[in-house]
Amino acid sequence: MLKLSNVTKRFGALVAVNDLGFTVEKGQIFGIAGPNGAGKSTVYNLITGFYDFEGSIRFDGKEISGLKPHQIAQLGISRTFQIPQTFPSLTVEQSIDVGNRFGNRRRYDPKRIEKIIDFVELKDQRRELTGTLNLLGKKKLMIGAALATDPKILMLDEPMAGSNAHEIKALMELIQRMNEELGITIIIIEHFMKVLTELTQALLIIETGTEICCGDPVEVTNDPRVIECYLGGDDD
Ligand SMILES: Nc1ncnc2c1ncn2[C@@H]1O[C@H](COP(=O)(O)OP(=O)(O)OP(=O)(O)O)[C@@H](O)[C@H]1O
Numbered sequence: 001m002l003k004l005s006n007v008t009k010r011f012g013a014l015v016a017v018n019d020l021g022f023t024v025e026k027g028q029i030f031g032i033a034g035p036n037g038a039g040k041s042t043v044y045n046l047i048t049g050f051y052d053f054e055g056s057i058r059f060d061g062k063e064i065s066g067l068k069p070h071q072i073a074q075l076g077i078s079r080t081f082q083i084p085q086t087f088p089s090l091t092v093e094q095s096i097d098v099g100n101r102f103g104n105r106r107r108y109d110p111k112r113i114e115k116i117i118d119f120v121e122l123k124d125q126r127r128e129l130t131g132t133l134n135l136l137g138k139k140k141l142m143i144g145a146a147l148a149t150d151p152k153i154l155m156l157d158e159p160m161a162g163s164n165a166h167e168i169k170a171l172m173e174l175i176q177r178m179n180e181e182l183g184i185t186i187i188i189i190e191h192f193m194k195v196l197t198e199l200t201q202a203l204l205i206i207e208t209g210t211e212i213c214c215g216d217p218v219e220v221t222n223d224p225r226v227i228e229c230y231l232g233g234d235d236d
């Protein structure tokens with residue numbers, strides 16, 4: 001469904017993504033992990049059309065490099081950001097409506113907003129300003145706004161960051177429900193290995209923009225190269 005081949009991104013002298021390739025199959029939950037600064041968020045920025053790059057990214061067999069971010073969103077690729085971004089002066093339902101109006105491949109449909117608010121379990125807070133939501137609420141809202149664009153692939157950037165065990169459980173369930181009930185293919189960048197081994201069917205580890213290992217999540221997390229790369233990261 002999504003295939004990156006020989007993707008390289010340079011910021012001046014820095015090679016943030018270095019000859020990277022991977023394939024995400026339809027219906028999968030695909031994980032990406034690696035030390036800080038490994039290039040994970042940059043991969044999302046390349047897939048969503050924020051920067052030029054060398055190499056190829058194909059979505060449903062079509063080359064998407066060179067397309068603008070809104071064109072890529074219209075094809076059905078949506079994302080959330082590492083730091084929850086909400087519109088503090090809008091209510092929960094207004095915020096989800098923004099996603100619906102801007103990104104939606106289908107016609108505007110207020111009933112869909114209703115369904116999404118239900119799906120992310122924000123019904124009781126629907127008329128509250130987004131600024132009043134707690135961290136879990138903000139994260140559910142950001143996911144709801146992404147769902148409003150009606151994505152085929154949803155890319156989550158460290159959705160568990162800063163969350164406690166209860167919040168992590170709630171977010172994992174939400175991710176699983178999006179995958180199973182809505183049929184959305186998911187890519188997730190995450191530091192918590194336990195979350196990745198429980199949720200994903202395939203896991204890619206990158207370091208300094210380069211693939212260390214990719215495959216079955218349990219095998220990957222037990223791979224000596226991966227253990228080494230994480231221990232090495234801690235020493236910095
Ligand atoms: N717009 C940019 N201009 C210059 N350098 C950048 C830019 N975006 C990212 N970088 C650099 O590219 C490298 C990879 O950054 P990136 O944000 O993709 O890492 P990451 O794996 O998401 O890290 P983290 O786990 O901390 O979120 C870093 O060295 C970063 O400083």
Ligand SMILES: [Mg+2]
Pocket residue numbers: 040041042082157
């Ligand atoms: Mg990042």
